[in-house]
Amino acid sequence: MEKIDLGIDIITRDLSAAFLILSKLSDDGTTATLIHRYFQRELWTEISMADRLIMLAALPLVPFAIILLTTVFTALNGFSIKKRTGKGIARQIYEQITLASRYAILSPWYYIFELHDDDKRERAGEYLNRFEMKGGLYKLLRKYNGGLSVPADRSTACIKDKSCLKARCSDHGIATTPILWIFEKGQIRKIDWQDEKLPEIDLFVKPLAGQGGGGTSRWDYVGSGQFRYNDGKIVTGDQLIEHLRQASERKTYLVQPRLINHREITDLANGTLATIRVMSCRNESDDYEVTDAVFRMARSAASVVDNYHAGGIAANVDIQTGELGRGTRGAWGIVADGWYERHPETNVPILHRKLPYWPELIDFVQHAHSRLFSDQVVIGWDIAILDTGPCLIEANKAPDLDIIQRTRSGPVGNGRLGELLAFNLRRTVVAKHALLETHSL
Known part of the structure; x- marks a missing residue:
């Protein structure tokens, strides 16, 4: 899976970025469109001339890349989707090419987001593209701290360094994994x-x-x-x-x-520590708000980690109740398995399970964001629920939104996370331009 991950990143990164920057967006005023526009307008000025030339040089390769990706991922998924939905192979190919041309949504994400579903495809413009977020907008938010007048990007190195993260957690009384x-x-x-x-x-x-x-x-x-x-x-x-x-x-x-999950969810963990990816973002009050959550579990008992891109299963979590939706795989566009109401290996129920300590977990994440990384606009937290309560495993400065949008069966661009990202990007752009004007005087 790691090789697939790296390969798709290399093939699609510059093509997607160039496509997104140069594509023509609708003028509908939605938060999703605002986010796309910020990527178009601001990232072009942020990147180096060399990167601009690479993107422009990649454009003639776009038709070939689209054909290659469409061929590969239709071969991987097309017949199972046809069997499940009745949509023919030719129609799937046509829809993939149309989405790539209009929204820079390439073939893996046609299947990840189930855009063969006509209702979902109508909302294609609301999906936030992996490469506009991880390849640009997260960096912009960190560079200018979401427009706040405090030093920006102070804690990124500590997020990546697990020993630094552990020390910071200890200083603030936040439960995390011991380092022996x-x-x-x-x-x-x-x-x-x-x-x-x-x-x-x-x-x-x-x-x-x-x-x-x-x-x-x-x-x-x-x-x-x-x-x-x-x-x-x-x-x-x-x-x-x-x-x-x-x-x-x-x-x-x-x-x-080695940590063990809370006794109420050890059957879902399948012998591995199951974790929850929790998204928190700075809101309009300059507090930190949980917007989305996904429960991740190992598919195979032989797995060491629950990572979604290593073949694990993920299920959306209702942030109000802590209740799980259906499980799914689908990382990197390999979606033949579809969805699970029960764990495919252990047969224990997934759908409608309620996670223990859920209100405490929400408070835990919001407190951790404000105490540990207040200079970060958005963080994807990996949290384990133990018998003793929530425990921080890792923090991610550029969290992937594919898993969020896949498991919730819909885009986040016009949801609460999209609203907060657009709000913080708006402030960021104002702060950036004010700083540039000051330096030009």
Whole structure:
């Protein structure tokens, strides 16, 4: 999945950006259109001349890229969609080409957002494109701090560095995963575990600055000072330490205790820690508001992480009630499985399940945003619900909106998140132009 992720990013990034910047938008005054326009107008002035030339040079390749992507993703999904909906292959191809030409929505997202559904396709302009957000608008918001007159982009490095994040959480009394040891350049830095031996508990190892669950491993304690790797291999504690010493010559790793979900949702977790992606955004009162949430769980018990782009399942969460919608996969446009009311491997119900500690989780996220990263306009939080309550796992400075829009079966551009993004972008643009005028005097 990581190779698919990287490949699609490389193929579509500059093409989508160029398409979005140069496309003609309707003048409907909606927040979604405002966001698209901000990308068109502001990002062109933000990017370097080299990037502009790359985008312009990519335009002649657009027809070939559209044909390639349409061919690949229709082959992956077309017949299952035809079987499920009755829509023919030729019609799917025509709709993909039309959406790419008009909205810069390429074939993977035709299937991710189910735009073969006529009602959803009518709202195509309301979807926020992965590349306008991750490739530009998030950076613009961070650079000018959403238009507030305080230093911008102070905490981005701390978001990426998990040891820094943990220290900041400790300073503000926010529950997060302990860090037992850090392995770096063959050396051990002891944080929350001062013994010379590893604790006799299940362990979770991940890169200090990793993303998407890449490079993670689980080591279950099996007794007698031994640990079992997720592939079944058993090693002693000393062998595990030596393994991590060697691995840390190339990359820094954290050793943490393996966390277990709240007893009411362990059946959904399928042997892996299930987490909730929670979106929070600065609002009109300069407070921080939760707008969307998605519950993520592993599809296979062999998985180490619940990551959606690693084959995991996601379900929308009603932010008012904490109730789950149907589960789905669909990352990177591979949507043959459709939707699940029950977990496809364990058969436990997903639909209408209510998450424990939900009001507390909303308060937890809003408090964390204001205390930890007040200079960040928008954050995607990864939260686990334990028997003790919500626990922060990670924070994301440029959260992907595909999973949000897929699981909610609709766009966010004209929803509450879209409203807040448009509000903050409006202030950002005013602050940016005022700063430029000051520097020009």
